[in-house]
Amino acid sequence: MKTENEIATEILDVAFDIHRQLGPGLLESVYKEALYSKLQKSGLAVTKEKPLPVFYDGIRLDLGYRLDLEVDKKVIVEVKAVEAIAPIHEAQILTYLKIGEYKLGLLINFNTILLKSGIRRFANGL
Numbered sequence: 001m002k003t004e005n006e007i008a009t010e011i012l013d014v015a016f017d018i019h020r021q022l023g024p025g026l027l028e029s030v031y032k033e034a035l036y037s038k039l040q041k042s043g044l045a046v047t048k049e050k051p052l053p054v055f056y057d058g059i060r061l062d063l064g065y066r067l068d069l070e071v072d073k074k075v076i077v078e079v080k081a082v083e084a085i086a087p088i089h090e091a092q093i094l095t096y097l098k099i100g101e102y103k104l105g106l107l108i109n110f111n112t113i114l115l116k117s118g119i120r121r122f123a124n125g126l
Helices: 004-022 028-041 087-100
Strands: 046-051 054-056 059-061 066-071 075-080 104-109 119-123
Touching (some): 004 075, 028 066, 075 087, 087 104, 087 119
Parallel strands (some): 075 104
Antiparallel strands (some): 054 059, 104 119
């Protein structure tokens, strides 16, 4: 079993390769599909657009929240192709970590000249 950190390293290696080949400026859906496909080929279990229900007062609320990618049921990845990561993007992944009870999440904005400036790592202490 791989740890969250080992999985994150593999995800980032793939993301850097995609960014090196495609560069910035494409739609989010292109990067998400490329990341999904390449992670699957590497042998990781990847779920795309996984529904994430909210539970409130004993009620399950299916309101359309979806994780971009869930990798090995341990790490979530939110893919962006925006001018800059905004506080709302960070709040989104923090909320997903909490609701889904995940320990690690990656927010990757592919619309940057240097990909490393578009990566944010979030941990949930649970």
